[in-house]
Amino acid sequence: MTxxxxxxxxxxxxxxxxxSIRRVFPEWADALGLPTRTLVGHDLPLDSPPAAYRAVVEMIRDDPRHWGALVTTHKVAVHAAAADLFDELDELATTFGEISCIAKRDDRLVGSAKDPVTARLALEEFVAPDHFGRTGGAALVLGSGGAGTALSHQLGGRADAPAVIVCTALDRAALDHARAVHERAGLPPGRFRYELTAGPDDADRLLAALPPGSLVVNATGMGKDRRGSPLSEAAVFPxxxxxxxxxxxxxLEFWHQALAQQESRSLxxxxxxxxxVHGWTQAVAEVFDVAMPAATVDELGRIAARFR
Known part of the structure; x- marks a missing residue:
């Protein structure tokens, strides 16, 4: 189907x-020579029922106008509710139990998980290949949803992996899912700790135990989908x-907390x-079956920056 x-x-x-992608995508489409400049949003509330996710996937599958779609917040839920609607899932989608990109190949519906690739590409831009070995730093990944689990997976598979990767969540199910992903990927189990955080005080405690040079990540969605930070105002970064x-x-409360300590803590x-940028360029490459080398990503990044 074309x-x-x-x-x-x-x-x-x-x-x-x-x-920002609503303004950026038409410019990217022109730069790449894509067959459409139109991006259509499909909004679903957090914790929508399975039927809602299935309906969106079925609509994208059956609508001849759709080339495919990127899935953000709902990628784990889409896999849980609608994996059977896909003719093919890539290895990462199966390993992670999530679908972040929906593409069509002729009459086949293909689902893939792009977050692990996105996390690795972004991480490599600001964390040196020898960072953890050189500094002895650990990693604290606050949030074990799709994005947080993708990052912890990539950290665990690095040649220069942190000695300890602490994964947090508000509920046991999310931690169990992250653990299952790490096990399916064959990552060393002793490299990970899984911690329930009932609130900011628990997150602060984990933060305070980190050695210098550690990586601290907000993958909770707080500060975007809902206001607030996973840390309290008393939190001190390593x-x-x-x-x-x-x-x-x-x-962006977490971001502002870090900026306030940037100079005093040498962050x-x-x-x-x-x-x-990496997330969207990977999805565009998959949906439209186009090459996305580093030079092209950099050029699309420069285009996107005009709309930031």
């Missing part, structure tokens, strides 16, 4: 109208640490902009 002149790419999220806020828009503070 969509016609009125074709679109889909975007499944919570509040898609606020994303000396010479690297702080990564996965979000690039929203209230490297990174927001989610390049993660956003």
């Amino acid at each position: 969509p016609g002149a009125d074709s679109v790419m889909g975007f499944v999220g919570v509040r898609t109208a606020g994303s 000396e010479q640490g690297v702080v990564w806020e996965f979000n690039y828009r929203g209230s 490297s503070v990174v927001d989610g902009w390049r993660y956003f």
Whole structure:
């Protein structure tokens, strides 16, 4: 099936109208020579029922205008509710139990998990290949949803892996899912700790135990999908640490907490902009079956920066 002149790419999220991609995508389409400049958002509330996810996937599958779609917040839920609707899932989608990209290949519906690739590409831009071995730093990944689990997976598989990777979640099911992903990937189990965090005090305690040079990541969605930070205002980041806020828009409380300590704690503070760029360029490459070498990603990043 080849969509016609009125074709679109889909975007499944919570509040898609606020994303910079709505302005960026038409410019990328022109630069890449894509067959459409139109991006259509499909908004679903957090914790929507399985039928809602199935309906969106079925609509994308059956609508001849859709080339495919990127899935953001709902990728784990889409896999849980609608995996059987796909003709093919890639290895990462099966390993992670999530679908972040929906593409069509002739009459086949193909699902893939792009977050692990996105996390690795973004991480490599600001964490040196020898960072953890050189500094002795650990990693604290706050949040074990799709993005957090993708990052912990990539950290665990690095040649220069942190000695300890602490994965957190508000509920046991999320931690069990992260553990299962790490086990299916064959990662060393002794490299990970799985911690329930009932609130900011628990997260603060884990933060305070980190050695200098550690990586601290907000992968909870707080500061974007809902206000707040997983840390309290009393939290202290590790000396010479690297702080990564996965979000690039929203209230960004975690980001501001890190910036306030950037000078006093000698922190490297990174927001989610390049993660956003890599995530979307990987999805565009998959949906439209186009090459996405590093030079092209850099050029698309420069285009996107004009709209930030």
